[in-house]
Amino acid sequence: EIVAAIEAALGDGPLAGRRVLVTSGPTHEPIDPVRYIANRSSGAQGTAVARALAALGAQVVFITGPAEVPPPDGVELVRVESAAQMAAAVQEALPADAGVFAAAVADWRVASASDRKLKKTRDGMPALEFAENPDILKSVAQMDAGRPRLVVGFAAETDDVIAHATAKRARKGCDWILANDVSPDTGIMGGSENAVTLITDKGPETWPRMGKDAVAARLADRIAAALAE
């Protein structure tokens, strides 16, 4: 790790000269000035991936929602709140050699978000109208020009993990999906370990349960190998 840090500082390392985009954390979608919809993501895995990529010498742009864990050192940091802000930040950060989309982006926003606090009424909760958020992973994976050579998505699933993640890879058009089982009884969401399956064009590859830092190091190595091909 010290060697990696020195290599990164000297601009060596297998990812020296590569620009990699990493999204991380949850997004917050405002309902009104005091309420919002959030995703249960600590940002721990995305942060670890960004740190591991930087340690291999990559120039990392780290675009993060309001995460619990602090961002890594040695990256270009962009803080956002909502999915729309994250999508804009991603577009601004391109082009890149690779993109790792680890953020838990809200699929929907509240189209009727109010700039005044919504009040209880006799009829109950004011109706919320939802609108679909931009699909950041898909839009980057399916770019006509300027697509990163390697686009990696994440999938957080609670059941049929491999089937859902394999379908997601095809639907989004990304190269890899790193899928993890976030069922409440795994303790992964918010925990320090992860049990992941990497889905590539060769099919699913289940990794042993290991620390999020170890998952990140292994993924960074694989990204370096893929970009070296």
Add this chain to the structure above:
Amino acid sequence: EIVAAIEAALGDGPLAGRRVLVTSGPTHEPIDPVRYIANRSSGAQGTAVARALAALGAQVVFITGPAEVPPPDGVELVRVESAAQMAAAVQEALPADAGVFAAAVADWRVASASDRKLKKTRDGMPALEFAENPDILKSVAQMDAGRPRLVVGFAAETDDVIAHATAKRARKGCDWILANDVSPDTGIMGGSENAVTLITDKGPETWPRMGKDAVAARLADRIAAALAE
């Protein structure tokens, strides 16, 4: 817990021997295992109030949602997530001499909360059905027997602060409302200062803008004076 009670009873201070309940922080209402609805509350003001009450010798039961700021020392700490859990914790913590309800409790929960991750469908967002949460402040303020002598509510408003808070005091049946203006341009939500108006049976009393610790100290002094009457 017993030790704390004895210490509080033996302590000096104008609130020695008094048991005070304080709620604080946001609540999180689950939509599915990875999504929830939250309120923008750091827990800073409620935490400061609990600390100030303990400093005056009170035995404080501190019931907090997932707040950003750490809980104070020297209190009996109860951590909850949802409004329903907070309501149950409050009932369990009674009886008390006074209750300060500073938490930003969600008015609604998702009645159709799922234990599986909701999927995007061709028709868009799965319909969410909402149900009204228990009104913690009102239920304590309107207890037939065992009501705390002093029940203090908080109101976070973005417009017509005094009118809304005065109406809230009457509607809930509480003794006092501490109202604050959380319009985004005040910087109060998540900030270190607060600009409050205390609504009592004598009407509104607007305090100068001051630190949240100073607001808490002033409120604790007023609570001590009211319980000494």
